[in-house]
Amino acid sequence: MDLSSMNPKDVRLMIRNGELTGPTAGMCPGYAQGNLVVLPKELAYDFLLFTQRNPKSCPLLEVSDTGSRCFFESAPGSDIARDIPLYRVYQDGILIGEYPEAVNFWREDFVSFLIGCSFSFEADLLDAGIPVRHIQEDKNVPMYRTNIPCTPAGVFHGNMVVSMRPLPHRLVPKAVQITGEMPKVHGAPIHIGDPSAIGIRDIAQPDFGEAVTIYPGEVPVFWPCGVTPQNVLMDSKPSFAITHAPGHMFITDIKNINLKY
Amino acid sequence: MDLSSMNPKDVRLMIRNGELTGPTAGMCPGYAQGNLVVLPKELAYDFLLFTQRNPKSCPLLEVSDTGSRCFFESAPGSDIARDIPLYRVYQDGILIGEYPEAVNFWREDFVSFLIGCSFSFEADLLDAGIPVRHIQEDKNVPMYRTNIPCTPAGVFHGNMVVSMRPLPHRLVPKAVQITGEMPKVHGAPIHIGDPSAIGIRDIAQPDFGEAVTIYPGEVPVFWPCGVTPQNVLMDSKPSFAITHAPGHMFITDIKNINLKY
Numbered sequence: 001m002d003l004s005s006m007n008p009k010d011v012r013l014m015i016r017n018g019e020l021t022g023p024t025a026g027m028c029p030g031y032a033q034g035n036l037v038v039l040p041k042e043l044a045y046d047f048l049l050f051t052q053r054n055p056k057s058c059p060l061l062e063v064s065d066t067g068s069r070c071f072f073e074s075a076p077g078s079d080i081a082r083d084i085p086l087y088r089v090y091q092d093g094i095l096i097g098e099y100p101e102a103v104n105f106w107r108e109d110f111v112s113f114l115i116g117c118s119f120s121f122e123a124d125l126l127d128a129g130i131p132v133r134h135i136q137e138d139k140n141v142p143m144y145r146t147n148i149p150c151t152p153a154g155v156f157h158g159n160m161v162v163s164m165r166p167l168p169h170r171l172v173p174k175a176v177q178i179t180g181e182m183p184k185v186h187g188a189p190i191h192i193g194d195p196s197a198i199g200i201r202d203i204a205q206p207d208f209g210e211a212v213t214i215y216p217g218e219v220p221v222f223w224p225c226g227v228t229p230q231n232v233l234m235d236s237k238p239s240f241a242i243t244h245a246p247g248h249m250f251i252t253d254i255k256n257i258n259l260k261y
Numbered sequence: 262m263d264l265s266s267m268n269p270k271d272v273r274l275m276i277r278n279g280e281l282t283g284p285t286a287g288m289c290p291g292y293a294q295g296n297l298v299v300l301p302k303e304l305a306y307d308f309l310l311f312t313q314r315n316p317k318s319c320p321l322l323e324v325s326d327t328g329s330r331c332f333f334e335s336a337p338g339s340d341i342a343r344d345i346p347l348y349r350v351y352q353d354g355i356l357i358g359e360y361p362e363a364v365n366f367w368r369e370d371f372v373s374f375l376i377g378c379s380f381s382f383e384a385d386l387l388d389a390g391i392p393v394r395h396i397q398e399d400k401n402v403p404m405y406r407t408n409i410p411c412t413p414a415g416v417f418h419g420n421m422v423v424s425m426r427p428l429p430h431r432l433v434p435k436a437v438q439i440t441g442e443m444p445k446v447h448g449a450p451i452h453i454g455d456p457s458a459i460g461i462r463d464i465a466q467p468d469f470g471e472a473v474t475i476y477p478g479e480v481p482v483f484w485p486c487g488v489t490p491q492n493v494l495m496d497s498k499p500s501f502a503i504t505h506a507p508g509h510m511f512i513t514d515i516k517n518i519n520l521k522y
Contacts, residue, residue: 045306048313049324053334063310073314073412151334180522188522261441261449 008251012083018080021085023247033249035115035226038242041066044111046154051149057160057228059184064112065130073120074252080112086245093237098129102242115226120256124178130171133212142206143225147199158232166214184259269512272343282346282473294510295322296376296487299503302327305372307415314412317483318421318489321443325373335513341373347506354498363503376487377446385439391432394473402484403467408460419493423483427475445520452483
């Protein structure tokens with residue numbers, strides 16, 4: 001079955017029915033995928049304010065109505081508690097398990113946040129002939145904790161997490177321009193070059209994901225990463241939270257081209 | 262005294278000291294001015310969500326901490342309750358008066374929202390040789406209620422208000438490109454041409470501001486307007502609210518060029 005030609009609605013339905021259980025990379029090319037964070041309403045104001053103050057690492061695509069399990073704008077007919085292949089459930093900041101659906105955990109006071117994902121700009125980079133190393137090496141993108149502070153909001157505070165893609169010198173400006181046009185999926189890089197300048201001690205040992213090869217003549221380029229909100233969130237130990245499992249994203253009906261304008 | 266060469270901090274101080282009491286148009290060119298909405302915390306989540314869902318009419322520049330009277334990022338050292346020349350105070354959705362400062366009304370549960378203003382892109386239009394009619398005619402920009410629904414959020418719902426600038430046909434694409442690069446101050450037009458298509462019955466009778474001349478060969482071009490949130494807000498009759506008086510904006514330390522990136 002060629003999933004790459006299916007529309008997002010049909011793929012979400014297959015996920016809902018348990019027919020797709022793995023990572024969503026490569027599914028529905030041209031359509032945006034998103035990070036999910038679900039929180040009790042009592043924490044929703046602080047988290048919404050955190051995303052407003054940190055739009056580079058936490059670009060919001062949509063916020064559900066309280067208690068609703070649907071992203072009406074990004075994915076009409078969706079079921080937030082079933083349309084992701086794998087969920088993570090946290091209690092008091094501790095991961096209590098991974099589950100193929102979140103229905104049994106759902107509460108009427110939940111608010112769901114959909115946050116942009118760099119999968120969207122990677123398609124544009126590839127289109128422009130810019131290599132994306134972790135795709136070439138069939139790995140998860142390498143991600144690092146930095147010393148770049150996020151702007152705090154209420155109970156939430158912490159440092160930015162970044163993703164890294166090594167690029168030949170001559171392609172760096174073009175990559176900045178292409179990704180800079182898509183602020184809703186993290187936008188332009190936050191740093192280019194020396195990892196130690198942003199507090200990364202060993203580029204070969206990412207804090208999340210997997211290390212990738214950096215060839216001679218290549219520069220490490222760092223983008224704000226959608227793992228930032230999860231990281232900040234868990235540090236503040238919310239009473240209850242649900243997120244997607246890494247790589248298992250929510251697939252929207254939003255065309256990537258429409259994230260630019 | 263040439264106010265156009267003074268920096269925002271000094272102009273805010275003059276306003277705070279009662280030395281400047283009129284509209285802020287033309288002050289501190291190159292720096293962004295903003296619309297102010299102050300609400301009790303109990304309404305802040307719904308309003309923040311409303312701005313998130315309606316970024317074209319309600320582009321947020323900053324949200325204060327609860328109870329704080331300072332926009333720390335946009336204007337360090339500012340006093341939100343004194344740095345605007347004229348405030349409007351609303352009780353149960355009814356305007357109870359205009360005041361040169363809001364200190365006596367301030368409460369510990371207030372949250373302040375700073376919303377982008379099209380003054381920022383007008384400077385860029387003029388730089389590019391595109392005429393701005395209400396500036397040429399020394400009038401307030403004409404604004405109209407439309408039939409374009411905003412996306413509701415909690416208690417807030419209503420239609421978009423637009424501002425209108427008539428342009429010669431040949432300059433319309435350039436104006437779309439220039440303003441489209443500045444989404445934090447309303448961005449690209451929402452409509453070009455026939456006013457009736459968006460529910461405007463008489464272009465000569467704006468709902469806010471003043472009518473301007475439209476010459477033969479010119480097209481009315483409509484942008485989402487920062488009056489939208491005030492309009493929507495008053496319809497929902499909040500127990501208490503403070504805003505700036507039209508034309509009397511909050512002057513920030515943000516350079517317009519930094520609103521693009």
